[in-house]
Amino acid sequence: MAFNAEQLARYSRQIILKELGIKGQQKLKQARVLVVGAGGLGSPAAFYLAAAGVGHIGIIDADEVDLSNLQRQILHGTDDVGRPKADSARASLLALNPETEVRALRAFVDAGNIMGFIRDYDFIIDGTDNFPAKFLINDACVLAGKAFSHAGILRFTGQLMTYVPGQGPCYRCVFREPPPPEAVPSCRQAGVIGALAGVVGSLQAMEAVKYIVGAGALLTGALLTYNGLQGDFRKIALSRRADCDVCGEHPSITAPVDYAQAVCDA
Amino acid sequence: MTLTVTGVLKEYPEGINLSRLIELEKVATPMYVTVALNDDFVESGGFGSTALKDGDKVEFLYFMGGGR
Ligand SMILES: [Zn+2]
Numbered sequence: 523m524a525f526n527a528e529q530l531a532r533y534s535r536q537i538i539l540k541e542l543g544i545k546g547q548q549k550l551k552q553a554r555v556l557v558v559g560a561g562g563l564g565s566p567a568a569f570y571l572a573a574a575g576v577g578h579i580g581i582i583d584a585d586e587v588d589l590s591n592l593q594r595q596i597l598h599g600t601d602d603v604g605r606p607k608a609d610s611a612r613a614s615l616l617a618l619n620p621e622t623e624v625r626a627l628r629a630f631v632d633a634g635n636i637m638g639f640i641r642d643y644d645f646i647i648d649g650t651d652n653f654p655a656k657f658l659i660n661d662a663c664v665l666a667g668k669a670f671s672h673a674g675i676l677r678f679t680g681q682l683m684t685y686v687p688g689q690g691p692c693y694r695c696v697f698r699e700p701p702p703p704e705a706v707p708s709c710r711q712a713g714v715i716g717a718l719a720g721v722v723g724s725l726q727a728m729e730a731v732k733y734i735v736g737a738g739a740l741l742t743g744a745l746l747t748y749n750g751l752q753g754d755f756r757k758i759a760l761s762r763r764a765d766c767d768v769c770g771e772h773p774s775i776t777a778p779v780d781y782a783q784a785v786c787d788a
Numbered sequence: 789m790t791l792t793v794t795g796v797l798k799e800y801p802e803g804i805n806l807s808r809l810i811e812l813e814k815v816a817t818p819m820y821v822t823v824a825l826n827d828d829f830v831e832s833g834g835f836g837s838t839a840l841k842d843g844d845k846v847e848f849l850y851f852m853g854g855g856r
Contacts, residue, residue: 559855559856561855561856562854562855562856563855563856564855564856583856591856595856648855649855649856650855650856651853651854651855651856652853653851653853656853656855673855674851674852674853674854674855675852675854675855676852676853676854679852680852681849681850681852695829696822696829696849697822697849697851698822698832701817701820701851705817705819705820706817706820706850706851706853708853708854709853709854709855709856714854719855745849756794756795758824758847758849759827760824760827760829760849761827761828761829763829
């Protein structure tokens, strides 16, 4: 696959990186990444992936843009209020890079549709705002043997980890099962600063790019935490649980599970 | 005894268990925290019976559900 002069100019700053080169750019062009949630995390993640020249981006979100989203969900603008987020996201990504193929899906992910959504993708980005969805994406990716980036944010702190089949723990190894609704604070109750979503969502895009081009070391076997108030990053080493319900030696979860949906409009 | 708790070296009373450490560290959601002791997970029912010793490394991992 050859690139034309315009493409070479657009991607020149990353093609000169020895970790990428033309080969890496071709891999990005051929890659398919699914971003679940066109919100605080999904916005920077999808923007940077489109900018980098990822050939196909799927973006799933069932909601419409609300004025209270704009403080952090930079895929959407003031004129988009009331518009489906999936459509607004698609328009923003195409404005940034018309060469990207963007598939916008207006849907909630659930146990019935998640396997179908992830099937055609190489890497999945969890940009959801609730535990049922985070566990659902984890389980589906483990069951389907897909690599994905988990992230969560709250107030001024965030965390992320990358799952690659056969390499290190999954999200369920660390957190076992969703906490009961209201047991831990949500973003709506506790708040979140927009730049935090920008930092953590950008790190998710970084993981996707590294996975696609095969550069560097992924956040597998580790949870990276970021405390924005203190300006601290910490990488916590974690091992897989042999008795994990989904990735362990005798898994009890063999198909995606729906948990009671705790409403958290982060 | 000296423990490394969330990356910080600190002195703690001799022989405390994990439950006591969770109190001392004022963990906000003690029912829903995941604990890694020297890189391995501790079962959530086992905090009271997990004695800590000099040099142990403890990490608290919190649920973070936000993203959108
Ligand atoms: Zn697991």
